[in-house]
Amino acid sequence: MSVLLLAEITNGALSLDQTAKAVTAVQALGDITILCAGNACSDAAAMAATLAGVSKVLCADDILYGNDLAEPVAALVVALADSFSHIVAPATASAKNILPRVSALLDVMVISDVTEVVDPETFDRPIYAGNAIQRIKSLDTQKVLTVRTAGFSAAAQTSSAPIENLAVAQDPGLSTWIEDKVQQSDRPELTSAKIVVSGGRGVGSLEHFKIIEALADKLDAAVGASRAAVDSGYAPNDWQVGQTGKVVAPELYIAAGISGAIQHLAGMKDSKIIVAINKDEDAPIFQVADYGLVADLFDVVPALTEAV
Amino acid sequence: MRVLVPVKRVIDYNVKVRVKSDGSGVDLSNVKMSMNPFDEIAVEEAIRLKEAGKVTEIVVVSIGVKQAQETLRTALAMGADRAILIEASADVHNDIEPLSVAKLLAKIVAQENPDLVLCGKQAIDNDMNATGQMLSALLGWSQATFASEVALEDGAAVVTREVDGGLQKIKVKLPAIVSVDLRLNEPRYATLPSIMKAKKKPLTIQTPEELGVEITPRHELISTSEPPQRSAGVIVKDVNELIAKLKDEAGVI
């Protein structure tokens, strides 16, 4: 058995956390080859080669792979697929765009958001916004899966696997990239931060969201948001936590002005410690919170920022 | 131009899911079922494109049990023109896998020749997030997933996509598959007169056998279980007590 693992690469840089956690998740499945596809991604390949348990790194460095377009990256993965029993990627937005395409091209049913690899054919995955866990056995000869990384620890950087450069696969020429609108931030990544501070509709406005951000910065935390906060324009889309946003499992998750809808809980209920700040004592978020504070967030969030 | 919108009948997003005690799945008997929320958004987008004069016909298609006719009628009442039901199962608990759904949809695409397929980003029951990408692969079409903005141009669609770092704008050649995200639009409610009118709109029924598609599942369900439950902790009285707990009891700050 052997694994081809598609590394998460953004603008040529390796997302070490996501990739290293995916390596841990599939360690038991056999020899791991990492595929780095990107533009100017040779540093990413060098970093991927340090991950413990990786036996080889393939580097496809070309502008064609620079913007994560699904068609060319899927074509590349399919061209390499033959020699692997498992094709894997961390369950990022990028991989969720690409791997189902790979899967259909190989006539295989994709296994999305795997939370546990039980054996080479059997996997656990959440369904119904995490309200049920399904254990399935894949009957396909090849397996294509995305791994929900939040529950795995990152593989150490102790290795030095060989790197092989790849020729470019064909460009299907179907899509072109126009632009990225990405906010640069010095804050930790939402999906790998030790502490996440999230705000919901209760925060009330874009200006007021600053008090959530101030607490996050004091705690060296990432900032999250509920869908209602994003829909209302208080926070950018990439801060959304939940069934259809990001899944996080930090040491500490602080939810302020968030009611605790199941779709939100789906993205954060595996956090180690949950703190809820809400002025409604009946808010469902208190049912999953380790520590609840029934209060107006405009009083307690600044006070908390002051005191920690 | 013609748009095809696949709509799935799923458990209503407000219903609390109950895992059956024998581990065979989630209890779907006598629970409220609705159109997958993402698919409502896809239908709405198609209607807006039609209202803007860019689209001439909207065909909706659903794959599943015969009760999915209700879902199709809802889409027709919103403003779709025609519906196709692919009756693929008699049991509401039997979910058709995205690979099979994509193969069936590929056949419908061959029949209907749409220029654009607008589907949901994910079905909120199986949470697969795969069908659109798979259909696109099978057809060799371009794909734009997780759309929060769609603009049609000559022979192409310009799509803003919600990605992990923010937003990405791409241009895809038509015909294309676009999967829609939550912030694309706010779907309308069907009015009573339009619900009446929808009863007369055409709805045809086909089967996987007629379409020549094999839908044997590739995933064998071993078990369905409840996730570990969290229990409510304590209510603290003020910020100082909270900080003390986080420092001394939990050790997280």
Ligand SMILES: Cc1cc2nc3c(=O)[nH]c(=O)nc-3n(C[C@H](O)[C@H](O)[C@H](O)COP(=O)(O)OP(=O)(O)OC[C@H]3O[C@@H](n4cnc5c(N)ncnc54)[C@H](O)[C@@H]3O)c2cc1C
């Ligand atoms: C298909 C689908 C997918 C979805 N995916 C997601 C997802 O990924 N993530 C997500 O978050 N949601 C998602 N949702 C939406 C979800 O159902 C809820 O609507 C949403 O999470 C509500 O956000 P909220 O808690 O911020 O707002 P509300 O439910 O409006 O809650 C606001 C809370 O703030 C409290 N509050 C108000 N003012 C104050 C104050 N001054 N001080 C303290 N507390 C205050 C109120 O008591 C209330 O509890 C999805 C929904 C659907 C249909």
Ligand SMILES: Nc1ncnc2c1ncn2[C@@H]1O[C@H](COP(=O)(O)O)[C@@H](O)[C@H]1O
């Ligand atoms: N059985 C089905 N009938 C109609 N459309 C479906 C069906 N299954 C999936 N789809 C479409 O594919 C999208 C993604 O579903 P999924 O890949 O299952 O998460 C849905 O939002 C629908 O638009």
